[in-house]
Amino acid sequence: MGSYVIKGARPLGGPATDILIEDGLVTQVGPVTASGAQVIDADGLIALPGLVDLHTHLREPGREDAETVETGTRAAAMGGWTAVHAMANTDPVADTAGVVEQVWRLGREYGWVDVRPVGAVTVGLAGERLAELGAMADSAAGVRVFSDDGHCVWDPVLMRRALEYVKAFDGVVAQHAQEPRLTEGAQMHEGSVSAELGLTGWPAVAEEAIIARDVLLAGHVGSRLHVCHVSTAGSVEILRWAKGRGIDVTAEVTPHHLLLTDELVRSYDPVFKVNPPLRTAADVQAVREALADGTIDIVATDHAPHPVEAKDCEWGVASMGMTGLETALSIVQEAMVDTGLLTWDQVADRMSVKPARIGRVASQGRPIAAGEPAHLTLVDPTARWECDPATQATMGRNSPVRGRTMHGRVVATIYAGRPTVLDGVLNEALSEVPL
């Protein structure tokens, strides 16, 4: 493996310095003079630990028309990520050791980021009986995050058992909080806009009721709970209460819920159709504040690519979901950093350190210090660029920020000592991924 010296970067937004990388490790942080290492000029760039996404849909196996492990991980590298958690709602569902190992192996083969498969909680995501969680945990993929994402683990008994069972291997259940009966046929956030547009509402209470139940269950059985894509002000209040009680709950928010509101649905453009739906400006404000004060722990993309025809249609029949890997950091900068709600240090915490900890990815989310694995992201916070889905690495064209001027740009991503992205373009994948 080669060696690189990053010149003049500002780790976590602090003072500029040099970072020496040798054989996949950071070996020196401080002025580096004369070395044979390849120089990466990082003057004015922020250095962050490589970003870790706890919520990515790579679509493979089964929906290779929407995304593959290869295209999805290239997109991840472009967005500054060095690890992604691949959601289980593939076809076949990732509910066995066989499927999670396949995804894990594909990730290693392509070598753009560390692909950590998420295992399904229930067989076929059907919500009826537990999948073989232990087998997936013990597999080569070493699954630690389990989720029926796309579906809520609605049966309270099943949820309780899952929360208890994963304690045996330090796993976590990541809940897609959506009361199914209250959201039958739901098309968008239930409120003044849905009333006007005549679209079936997805009430905030359908999310909040499940979160309330689950934090109580987690507290009761002493388990760790993670809540996916928190979208409402009410959910924030419940999480705050639960954390105050000492319940071991973590939560994520998506970039789009930090930025966009249900007013966009007035266009009836299905690119804005997502689950949970875009909420109101008050909800956006609440989740921003919660991310700032730590009530919401992390940002996760819920990157959900779809083939063009799934969005090039009328709202009611369109698929739900938005791409996010390549725009997440820019949105976080716009919504959180440029507004003064988060420092870069805290961005590193919300997008790398904490998600790695929740997903039990030991080698990632580490400090930028000598002896640590070299997973790094270099960001130019002054860059401005227009989002054009046609030029993105993901196969999905369903970016809700297409045409928008983005704040800040990922200039380089270094995964295990190898620049996967340099000068804002894909560089080279890792040939031998360390275990």
Place this chain on the structure above:
Amino acid sequence: MRHLLSTADLSQAEAIQILDVADQMAATQKREIKKLPTLRGRTVVNLFYEDSTRTRISFEAAAKRLSADVINFSAKGSSVSKGESLKDTALTLKAMGADAVVVRHSVSGAPHRLAHAGWIDGTIVNAGDGTHEHPTQALLDAYTLRQRLVPDAIGADLKGKRVAIVGDVLHSRVARSNVTLLNTLGAEVVLVTPPTLLPVGIDHWPCTTSYDLDDVVNGGHGDLDAVMMLRVQRERMHDAFFPSAREYSRRYGLDARRMNRLPEGALVMHPGPMNRGLEITAEAADSPRSTIVEQVANGVAVRMAVLYLLLSGQAEGKDA
């Protein structure tokens, strides 16, 4: 005017103009020769994804009386997932040279999508989309109200008139279009509905609401000039919107007893098709107050006006 997608897009002047033109159109329909050469050579496509014979034949009659070529495209049954997508249908219509597409669709916003997705160049007329809007129905209702209630109708609005809209507002595109248009025309609207059938989030709608039909009929919100009954589907009770058809009609149906307590001259309206015995009894539907048959006749004149206004003057040119 390029498209007619929602009554919210109409200014008061535009709405009144449509009603005024409809008045003249209605006059032409009393002549021996009803057909006008106005839209000769233009093609109007009726694209219906939902069965609605009444609306379709109304638009068809309107277009034909203006000498347009009419193509009926019944897309029902060719479900979008199985068959042709809306986009492909639109591209087909574009290739056929449709000047206007009258679209009825079960999905809210489908006409909006047709108008703005860049699939087709023609004018789009919303003939009812999901639970969103049905603008020509609201226009014909306003036309009927004005004709019956305002002596010197041409150029007039509906200021000072009070209309109660009764029934399943949640699932009603007619109610949404009417609330907006009646407000634009200066009328007051009272929505009367069981709490389960009132949408969440209507606090800023330009109307008042009530759960008590008797109170509203008795003048609790002021004297009414018209009561508009909405169709209620019996199946709604399976989703627990109300306990039984009998209880619904007892609390929210218009029968002779309630009708007779209305102020003299107050109208009874219904967009049809009616569920006689559920939201309206035969005595009410067939009474002299009822405008239900007139509404159907007025529908043709209003749709003629809409097609005329949308399709004339599309290309800029010098005057003659």
Place this chain on the structure above:
Amino acid sequence: MSPARPAQSSPSAPEDPPVVNDGVEVVRAVLEPAEISRALSRIAHEVLERNKGAEHLVLLGIPTRGVTLAHRLAARLASIEGTEVPVGTLDVTMHRDDLRRQAFRTIARTDLPEGGIDDQIVVLVDDVLYSGRTIRAALDALSEFGRPRAVRLAVLVDRGHRELPIRADHVGKNLPTSTLERVRVRLSEVDGGEDVVSITGGVAK
């Protein structure tokens, strides 16, 4: 409705642009009130002479100012001949062949006199005769209401530039114009103020 086009102006003057009289556009009056009055009187006499009296005459004005002129003509006929000549209104908008190119027009009322037009001598009355397209539309519209014995045309101003084989039977004044110019007729009943016919715009002299 959608943004493509702003709402159309008042129905009374769909073809009139706003008068710009800041030195760029030239407005010159070509018929004063007295001349307009004399022209109408002359037309009234001509109509009677041609028809050998007022019998079977029906005057149909074409909105907006044609209707006003028809009523003025009828008053003159009554004072000369002592008989009431029926007056009606014929809106031709829906019969125009240029609807696709014109910004849409509000439709005026069509009102025929009680006795109809079958076997009558219909005199169409309009303010300005130009391309002839309005009159073509009027002839087309007339055929919906019956079969007159004859149709004649009376106009206050004939400005030339015909595009169809149509000519007026009675003309108040022939006014040679450039196609760049606009002829404006203002009548006190419709526009307020004094009657005037003026030419606007075109090549400044």
